[in-house]
Amino acid sequence: MSQSPGDRIKTLLLLSALTTLAIGLLLLLAGADRGATLIWALGVLPVLTGLCLEILRSLRQGEIGLDIVAALSMTSALVFGETLAASVVAVMYAGGTFLESHAERRARREMHDLLARVPRSATRIGAAGLEDVPLEALAPGDELLIHQGDVVPVDGVVLDGQAFLDTSALTGESLPVKCGPGAAVMSGATNAGEAFRLRASHSAGDSTYAGIVRLVEEAQRSKAPMSRLADRWSLGFLAVTVALAGLAWALTGDPIRAVAVLVVATPCPLILAVPVALVAGLSRAAQFGVLVKGARPLEAMAHIRTLILDKTGTLTDGRPQITSVLPHADLPEAEVLRLAAALDQGSKHPVAQALVAEAQARGLHLPVPAGLTEHAGEGVSGRVDDRQVLVGGADFVAARIGATVSETALPMAADLDAGAVLVAVAVDGRLAGHLVMADPLREGAAGLLQALRRQGIARLLLATGDRAEVARRVTAGLGLDGVRAGLSPDQKVLLVLSERKNGPVMMVGDGVNDAPALAAADVGVAMGARGAAASAEAADVVLLVDHLDRLRPGLEIARRARGIAIQSVVAGIGLSVLGMIAAALGWLTPVEGALLQEVIDVAVILNALRALRIRPGIEEISA
Known part of the structure; x- marks a missing residue:
């Protein structure tokens, strides 16, 4: 410097x-x-x-x-x-x-190094070929070529191939992260592999890295x-x-x-x-993916006695995932998933995207669907490998194949976890199977909460706007001191203020509805990787990687x-x-x-x- x-x-x-x-x-x-x-x-x-x-x-x-x-x-x-x-x-x-x-x-x-890594230009793929343009000229939808060794200039989505990204400057992860087609990429990561194409999802000023730089300053x-x-x-x-x-x-x-x-x-x-x-503590915490906005919250973190956690996207992953595939008739489990995911490639619905991600993770080949029709809020229909496929809720599938809802509903549906989503799949006019989806608890959440107690956190609470039965089912066995469900944003604020009688309070959340509570807490922590901009703005601390376990080194530092x-x-x-x-x-x-x-x-x-x-x-x- x-x-x-x-x-x-x-x-x-x-x-x-x-x-x-x-x-x-x-x-x-x-x-x-x-x-x-x-x-x-x-x-x-x-x-x-x-x-x-x-x-x-x-x-x-x-x-x-x-x-x-x-x-x-x-x-x-x-x-x-x-x-x-x-x-x-x-x-x-x-x-x-x-x-x-x-x-x-x-x-x-380390913070200066983060600022110094801000790229000044990018390689855009235009009608006339490749062109170097300043970051200010980039807009959402632009296609970019990210060369080996380049710092990703804007948030975007991988278009083709496999991207190997070094995110150590952002998250502290020592190994490169592999991202396939359709994967979201944060600006500020370094391309550690071959060149790949990226479609910009944000402008440079609105991208993750630009926001991080502003927080560092x-x-x-x-x-x-x-x-x-x-x-x-x-x-x-x-x-x-x-x-x-x-x-x-x-x-x-x-x-x-x-x-x-x-x-x-x-x-x-x-x-x-x-x-x-x-x-020095701020700098050290940043190396572990914990961006503390100043010395005031860093010092306050050393006194925290109560930790309040949001549920969706914080204690849970925040994205629906397949928990089980239940085939019917004579189709195997993998084939039911393959046909459903291939059809859902044309949908932007979160459930559809989760199906595609699961099929890709299992290495299933997904052909391009034909005659795709998306029925808003109900399901998707089309052809895959010359077979007519339907994916959606029980009502939608029953109406399309001429069956009753009871015939397309899973018999043990009442025994499913609260909050689970049931997706029916029909092939060639017959019910082929069911996909059970849920928002699972983050891996290692129970161990993390125990470790936080050992670090001096006396009270652990859940605050969510979700239903009480969903909240209780998700948090069973975690040993929380309280579960507050069905809360509006102002009720979350009241919870934070009422808990101050027990000592300084830390609130962790990721959504827009969490922003008021984050601002009210002695220390507000936002899940910055996929969280809402409003929560990151209101928070005192931003976790740069989508892992709640970063709280542990942050508090200890x-x-x-x-x-x-x-x-x-x-x-x-x-x-x-x-x-x-x-x-x-x-x-x-x-x-x-x-x-x-x-x-x-x-x-x-x-x-x-x-x-x-x-x-x-x-x-x-x-x-």
Whole structure:
């Protein structure tokens, strides 16, 4: 990442302070004491001026920071002739701000890499052949050629062949994902295989990757409540520092002890360890497919006590899937599915698409249907391999083959799971079989909920607008603390607000109807891979991959990043107080105190950067 103008000024101040310190030491060795004193004083002034301007800016914003202590220490050292100590403090202060800036650049490197991967153009297939066009010129329906190594520029659908996509930058998945014809592809994935054709489903500005970039930029501009709390602590620390320095001077009559106390108390980047640790946590969470919009929700995630889950698309997959194929007459199971799926290739209905996906997953050959007729809301009819095929509900199939509804209904239909969909299939005027479809629970959901309890989640609730019997059947055996069914969006909000009495609440959802509850929760989490744009906009956290289990590393990273931040602050302030006491007792000179304090500051910044190495699921050894 290139340096910003502010970073360049910090670099120049550090170089200036280092140069004048070195020249002054050479003059001192040559016996030119007055020259050394003058050079050191001149070297301190630019740093002190910049520091005073920063203090004024903070005061205008209503903030009182520990930079005031640094200004007092440099000023008092100059006033009482301790110019070498003042020069050391200037070097260490400039070095501390430079190190903090470098640390934040390193912590944001992964996010910057995400931004840098945004493609600027795409290869469009037009009437005249291939043409390179800017992303702004792309529109839904355009056909694109995605070359090997290209970043997919817009959301779209694979038209032909097999696409092998590296989604690690988006989801953290280490292995390429194979996508067949008709599969949806997120922008931002990298083509790890041969070139393939893609039909754009969104414009560049409305695509997944563009939305992720906007969320990342928002995350980078955030400031955590914990940082503001540290600023409030600074007022108390400032009072203690001034009182201890004044007491040391009053009891001993030696102003140099007061200077030493102020120099030791110079915190420089100490409190900045908090945002460094949290920004590092944001970066680390993004590597696991958990995009946290800022340091505020990251810190809040560490305190979550209640988790409320939506059902459809969150706790369940959100797409109908075939749970069983029940053939009748003399057709085998695979043939019933093949004929039904071949016919449904011409339909955009979710049930039809699920049939096609299941047949393709089983490797069945699907011929192109002929004479296709789609009867809205009822079913599809047409010919497959010169056979007349009907696919739809029992009423539709019964009416078409001249049978009664009872003859086309499954005898044990009453025993089906609540919420299951029954699809009848007829071939050449006879009932051929039934396809049972349902929205299944996500794989590993029970284990995930148990793991979340071990991470400190005390209450687990389901909130859904679906029927109560469906919700109870789907969640049986999950050990939830409550199931709230038939809820409207405003009722979900009321549930979130009422649960706050038990502690901070996290709400997870994916639909437009979940957006108000996501906004009302202490932390709202959206299923970003297939969820509605409204839910992603309202949420504080977006799961970039369609796996609910990403909550687990996200929560653990938040908890441990906050723990590292607190550890850095407590350790830094504690060691500073010990150093101040030693200086007040005359055990440290101003120069020694300055060197000691800046060693402490550098150590806590480096400690804060440990958040970049958090490995969820592996206990971290405290430093």
